[in-house]
Amino acid sequence: MSPSAKQKNRTDLICVALRSAILERALLPGMKLPEDSLGERFGASRTIIRQALERLAVEGLVELRHNRGAAVAQPSLEEARDLFELRAQVEDLVIARLAKGLTAQQEAALNDHIAREDEASAGPSAISIRLATEFHILMAELTGSPVLIRYVNEIGYRCGFTLSQFSRPHSTHCGIQEHRDIVAALKSGDVAEAQRIARLHLDQVAARAQFNGADINGFSHLDALEPYASTVREKG
Incomplete structure (x- = not known):
């Protein structure tokens, strides 16, 4: 596998893992997603993490905030x-x-x-x-x-x-x-x-769905990502 193909494959794996963590509420709305911390967690470069976050931003699951980094989106x-x-x-x-x-x-x-x-x-x-x-x-x-x-x-x-x-x-x-x-x-x-x-x-x-003003604010720690990140690390 070429270096570029390997990088794309790793980006895909991290994207799937983060998406699952968000949809399964391991990561809650508003939670910060620092590139360096995610890189350490997944064993990946900041470039690969940034690519995954950008893809999730297109899907509306992540917000990329100028000078404040990425965070899990907060739907209205x-x-x-x-x-x-x-x-x-x-x-x-x-x-x-x-x-x-x-x-x-x-x-x-x-x-x-x-x-x-x-x-x-x-x-x-x-x-x-x-x-x-x-x-x-x-x-x-x-x-x-x-x-x-x-x-x-x-x-x-x-x-x-x-x-x-x-x-x-x-x-x-x-x-x-x-x-x-x-x-x-x-x-x-x-x-x-x-x-x-x-x-x-x-x-x-x-x-x-409970479209009646439910409180969705919350906080969870990046440790909640470990089951998702370990799967990515095992796949290399």
């Missing part, structure tokens, strides 16, 4: 509402693309992911929210459209982030069944019906 209720409406419109395009010809391989990939959601349903809700978000990102990836993949990634992770902050406790089984319903609708090939079911699902997701 107004932004959360706007994101869900925008997400529904973009995912209409994803559903239309997949419903026109879902392959057996694509169906299997979606069902495999739902099985992972099912396995995680008894665990922490933040992990279930991350996996639920990644189901929608997987649908976008299966379209093969760079534009849809890009926008669903950015909007999807930001929505998942706001859900992890605002969502009230609830059973994850409802969301998992709704994902099964979406796959069944895609398989049927009825674009309008698949879009209706997907829209209903996103409405239900928004309804399960």
Whole structure:
């Protein structure tokens, strides 16, 4: 592997680790993310850490503040509402693309992911929210459209982030069944019906969120990153 490819691979690993830590609430809104401390934690250069933070900033999970460094983003209720409406419109395009010809391989990939959601349903809700978000990102990836993949990634992770902050406790089984319903609708090939079911699902997701002014301010220490960072270090 060339030096540039190795650097990109390491940036990707750190980006995945930090994203998971944020979505799973190991790192809370407003927490500072110093490049030097993260570099020591992940065993990586500040350049690689900066690249990962810049990518997460594009996704809306990190704020890059002039002369103050990076910090975990602090989503607002107004932004959360706007994101869900925008997400529904973009995912209409994803559903239309997949419903026109879902392959057996694509169906299997979606069902495999739902099985992972099912396995995680008894665990922490933040992990279930991350996996639920990644189901929608997987649908976008299966379209093969760079534009849809890009926008669903950015909007999807930001929505998942706001859900992890605002969502009230609830059973994850409802969301998992709704994902099964979406796959069944895609398989049927009825674009309008698949879009209706997907829209209903996103409405239900928004309804399960606590958009009523919940306090999301908090603090956690970088030690909470250790399980995520150790995985990156082990992969070299």
